Each structure stands twice: as structure tokens, then as C-alpha cells.
Amino acid sequence: MEENSHDNNSRPARRADGYDTVGSIETNVADGFTMVAVGDLIVARPLMEGQHPGFDAVAEILRKGDATFGNMETLIFDIRSFKGSPQAEHGGAYHISLPEVGPDLKAMGFNIMGRANNHTLDWGLEGMRETGRILHESGIIHAGAGESLAEAGAARFLETARGRVALVSFTTSFTPMSRACAPAGEAPGRPGLYALRLTESIIVPPMMLENLRQVRNTLPNPGPHHKDLNRVGLARLTFKAGDKAGYSYEPHAGDVADILRNVRRGKQFSDFCIVTNHCHEPGNWSQEPADYEQSFARKMIDAGADAYIGHGPHQLRGIEIYKGRPILYSLGNFFYDDLRTPVGADMFALYGKDPRTDTDAEVTVDEETKGYPTADGFVGALAAPIFYESVISVSRFEQNRLAELRLYPIELGFAMRFANRGIPRLVNGPQGKAILERLQKLSEPFGTHIAIENGVGIISFGPSLER
Known part of the structure; x- marks a missing residue:
């Protein structure tokens, strides 16, 4: 990775009295600032030392970012010493990762992560807290979960050589008991995740x-x-x-107001502000964002966000460029290394399995192939190629404008055996082209043109760097 340099001459001019206006929402990074963003990280084990064909090339892209973002959709702890338990409410499965995953993600290049999603409290407050501790000790900035609503919603900051980056993380998809709340009179606040109720x-x-x-x-x-x-x-x-x-x-008006305040505050204390939303709605089956999300994402940009990153439905959704800033409605899965164990007794019961005779892997395979049990059968299966195809997005800024957004197609080993799938590799040829052409089509309704050059999707801008 080349040495970053923070050129103050690339920043907007200050006022004559030497003070910037508090309310400024302009991007304020040095030329060449790069944000690498991917979608959901469902990863159970460290990968950097393993034999995973093609993954080194993926990690090389991650390490080139000033800010490299992913959605942390698993809990990290050692089950042998863990004091918590699997919760009666869970986000569809009990995600669990080995403690070594924290430093391994840092070694890949990740330095900033969202925590608010439907799995944040799969293993209770103990799992939430232990995950935060390990990410902190690994040197990864994380936002979206905390001991109170104020802590969960607060922007967290990453220091880079080209500017200070803020992150505000929230989710519209969550279990009811996982939502953080503020104190009221003598009643204390509640730990949990930062929620946007719909x-x-x-x-x-x-x-x-x-x-x-x-x-x-x-x-x-x-x-x-x-x-x-x-x-x-x-x-x-x-x-x-x-x-x-x-x-x-319809978004909850109070939640929207609180999120807008935290975005505004995040931008006031940073040079670049990322807003991230974990949103499954209207469902994992949909390639289109929910009807509220475009206007909501634009409000985030208007409040000072320099990028809006969506994830949750486990597949790609379109890209919009609004006021020169990227809105990525869903980046799909980046890791789907779903070797989770243990899965909890409730998961065995949910899929009609017996922990005395069946294995954790057999429960997981049923969950992914059949989906969620309902009175009429199973819905929401995730075992299809579309959930194992995505992109790595790389946004480069010059003169405080988005100069280029590059999209590298990846595939997560759908055809591989259970123990080896879910790890990304770059793809080109017909498969890579098909992924990018699908993203082209999904982005057309937002007026976004994606060119395909040498197997990479490119959204570029003219000499004025304006959209």
C-alpha cells in the first residue's frame, strides 16, 4: 500500500477569520482519499493463514482503502469461557465466530465496521459486549451497538492520513428486544443496537x-x-x-430525527461521514430497496453524509449518485462462511432436528436451503447463486468530489462443499460480466450508468468531477 499523504491544500478554503462554519457538510479529505466498502461479513474463522484460492487478491484491494468498511453480522467470542447464552429471540440464526476473527479482519484491511443488524444480540448482551471488546482490541472502529441509545447511535471515528472518518450505524431489521433505548425519569436506559423503526x-x-x-x-x-x-x-x-x-x-419520525442529529454531529467532528443501514425490507427476495429508502438516504446526504452504505438482503441492489456522493442500496454478501457452531437448541427445534443425532452443520444447511419455517412450509431460502455473488466497491475522491467508483465482481464459492464455501474471490469472464450487468440494470432506475472495462464496473465523472 502506497504511503498516504494529507495535503491541506486540497481542503476547502477556510473563512477569513480562520474558523470553519460548524454547519458545513462539505467533504473535506485530501486528494486520493479512497473508501472501500463491502456488504455482510458472516465469517466464523480466521482466513488469512488458510489456503483459499483467490482471496489474497481480494485482501489486496481491501488494504488499499483509507477507510475499509464491512457490516459485522456475527458475534465474536470463545464459547469455552463465554458467560452468556443463545437468546430466545435471534436474527434467524445464531451467528458465532472465533476470537481470532477480530485480528484476522484487521490484517485483511478492515478498519471500520457497522454493528447494528438483526444478529447483534443473538447471544445476548454478553455476546454484544465481547464482540465490541475484541474489535476494539483489534484496532477496528465500530458503531451501532452500546450500553444506551446515545452510545449505540453515536458516531465513531477513524483517523486516517487523508482525513478523519465518522461512522453512524443503524438497522431497520432487528428483534424487538435488541433495540437500545434512552432513560426516562428514574427508569434507566437499555443497552442494545441503534434502530430505525418502520x-x-x-x-x-x-x-x-x-x-x-x-x-x-x-x-x-x-x-x-x-x-x-x-x-x-x-x-x-x-x-x-x-x-x-x-x-x-414509513420511518419512525423520532428515530429519523435522532439519526439526522447523529449524522450532523458526526460530520461536524470529521472530514468524511459514512452512514450505514442494515435493511432487509421488503425482504431478501427483493432486488429493489424498500419504498422509503431513497428519500431517506438522500436526507442522510443532505445532513452531511458523504456515503450511504446499505446491506441486509444478502444480494445486490442498485447504486445511486446523489449530489456527487454514492448511495449503495445493498452490497450483498462479502463473507458467507457460515460454519457456525454451536447453533443453540432453539435452532435444532426450529428445523425439526435432534441435537443428540443431528449436527450443527445439518441445521445450518436446512436453514439456508429451506429458509424459515412457517405454517405453510418454508420461505426465504438463501442457498442460491445470487446470494453468493456481489462486488467490492472502491470510491476515490479528488478535489473533495467523487471522481470514480470501481466495482470488482466477486463470487463466494456457491458450488463448493459446505466447509469451503462463502469466501470471496475475484471473478471475470461470463460470471463477472453477468454480475456487473445485473448491477447495471438495478442501477438504471436511479439514473446511474455503469461502464464495464476489463471486467470491472466503473462509474466515472467528467473533468468537473460533478454528477
């Missing part, structure tokens, strides 16, 4: 809405009627009339 509505044709209203009105004690005639509440679900069936989301 109110979900199901969109149905107007005629169907009227049928639902009739069903509702036949129920005993149906509850209060909506004043909005285009909305019906039924069995704790809300239905709205619309032209196209689907799902709609």
Missing part, C-alpha cells in the same frame, strides 16, 4: 381493501377504525389501497 403497510387493490374491511367488521372487538378510508387494520396488519400490490414503509 411501520409496514400491505398495498392491495381498492376492491380487495373493501373485502378486508368487511372481514374486519365481522370480527368481535375489531379495534378503532382508521380515519383514512384508504387504510384498513386487520390482525395487527395494516392494509392500504394502491395500484400495485406490495409493501410500503
Whole structure:
């Protein structure tokens, strides 16, 4: 990695009295500042010393970033000395990693990570705290979880040679008991993750809405009627009339205001602010972001974020460039090395397995191939090639503008045996082209053009460095 240098001449001019305005939201990094970003890190073991074909080339890209980001979607601790337990609520599985994973991620090049996601409290507060301790001791900045709402939501800062980087991490996908809260009077605050609550509505044709209203009105004690005639509440679900069936989301106004404040504060104390959102909505099946997210992401940029990084659905979603800043709606999986053990008794029961005769791996394979059990069967399976294909994004800034965004296609070994899959390698040829062409198509609705040159996706800008 070449030596970084922080050229103050590349920064915006100061006011005549020598003081910058507190409210400035301009990017303020030295030329050549590079942000490397990937999606979900589901990794159970250290990888740097293993024999993993192609991974060295991946790590080389990670190490070139001034800020190299990933979403930490596992818990790190030693089960032999662990004092906690698997929780009755979990994020779909009990993710667990060996303690050596922390320093190993640092050796790969990761230096800043989001912590807020649906697995943050799989192993309770003890798992959350031990993971934070190991990341801290490994020299990796992390945000999104803490001993109170204020601590979980606070921006955390990475010092680099080209500028100070802030990170604000939150999630819309979380188990109810994992959400941090503030104190109220004599009641203390609650440890947990930084959450953005969403109110979900199901969109149905107007005629169907009227049928639902009739069903509702036949129920005993149906509850209060909506004043909005285009909305019906039924069995704790809300239905709205619309032209196209689907799902709609409304962010919690108080959560949005709190996040905006933390983004503004993060930018005031840094040169570059990253905002990251773990969002599965409307579901892992969807290649499009939820309907609230574009306007919400733009609000984050308007408040001072220099990049918005999404992850959660385990597959790629589109890219938007807004006011010269990247909005990456989902970067999919980066690691899917799902050798988790132990998985907890609840997981065995969930998939009809017996811990006396079945193995942790057999539970995991059922979870990924069948998905989540429901009354009608299984939904949400993740064992498909699309969940094992993604990109590494590399954003380079010049004159405090995004000059180029490069997208390196990766594949995580879908066809390999269970013990070897989930580790990324760069791909080119037909598979790499197909990944980039899919991302091209997903980004078109946002007005983003991705060129493909020598097997790499490129979003470039003219001499003015403006979009």
C-alpha cells in the first residue's frame, strides 16, 4: 500500500477569520482519499493463514482503502469461557465466530465496521459486549451497538492520513428486544443496537381493501377504525389501497430525527461521514430497496453524509449518485462462511432436528436451503447463486468530489462443499460480466450508468468531477 499523504491544500478554503462554519457538510479529505466498502461479513474463522484460492487478491484491494468498511453480522467470542447464552429471540440464526476473527479482519484491511443488524444480540448482551471488546482490541472502529441509545447511535471515528472518518450505524431489521433505548425519569436506559423503526403497510387493490374491511367488521372487538378510508387494520396488519400490490414503509419520525442529529454531529467532528443501514425490507427476495429508502438516504446526504452504505438482503441492489456522493442500496454478501457452531437448541427445534443425532452443520444447511419455517412450509431460502455473488466497491475522491467508483465482481464459492464455501474471490469472464450487468440494470432506475472495462464496473465523472 502506497504511503498516504494529507495535503491541506486540497481542503476547502477556510473563512477569513480562520474558523470553519460548524454547519458545513462539505467533504473535506485530501486528494486520493479512497473508501472501500463491502456488504455482510458472516465469517466464523480466521482466513488469512488458510489456503483459499483467490482471496489474497481480494485482501489486496481491501488494504488499499483509507477507510475499509464491512457490516459485522456475527458475534465474536470463545464459547469455552463465554458467560452468556443463545437468546430466545435471534436474527434467524445464531451467528458465532472465533476470537481470532477480530485480528484476522484487521490484517485483511478492515478498519471500520457497522454493528447494528438483526444478529447483534443473538447471544445476548454478553455476546454484544465481547464482540465490541475484541474489535476494539483489534484496532477496528465500530458503531451501532452500546450500553444506551446515545452510545449505540453515536458516531465513531477513524483517523486516517487523508482525513478523519465518522461512522453512524443503524438497522431497520432487528428483534424487538435488541433495540437500545434512552432513560426516562428514574427508569434507566437499555443497552442494545441503534434502530430505525418502520411501520409496514400491505398495498392491495381498492376492491380487495373493501373485502378486508368487511372481514374486519365481522370480527368481535375489531379495534378503532382508521380515519383514512384508504387504510384498513386487520390482525395487527395494516392494509392500504394502491395500484400495485406490495409493501410500503414509513420511518419512525423520532428515530429519523435522532439519526439526522447523529449524522450532523458526526460530520461536524470529521472530514468524511459514512452512514450505514442494515435493511432487509421488503425482504431478501427483493432486488429493489424498500419504498422509503431513497428519500431517506438522500436526507442522510443532505445532513452531511458523504456515503450511504446499505446491506441486509444478502444480494445486490442498485447504486445511486446523489449530489456527487454514492448511495449503495445493498452490497450483498462479502463473507458467507457460515460454519457456525454451536447453533443453540432453539435452532435444532426450529428445523425439526435432534441435537443428540443431528449436527450443527445439518441445521445450518436446512436453514439456508429451506429458509424459515412457517405454517405453510418454508420461505426465504438463501442457498442460491445470487446470494453468493456481489462486488467490492472502491470510491476515490479528488478535489473533495467523487471522481470514480470501481466495482470488482466477486463470487463466494456457491458450488463448493459446505466447509469451503462463502469466501470471496475475484471473478471475470461470463460470471463477472453477468454480475456487473445485473448491477447495471438495478442501477438504471436511479439514473446511474455503469461502464464495464476489463471486467470491472466503473462509474466515472467528467473533468468537473460533478454528477
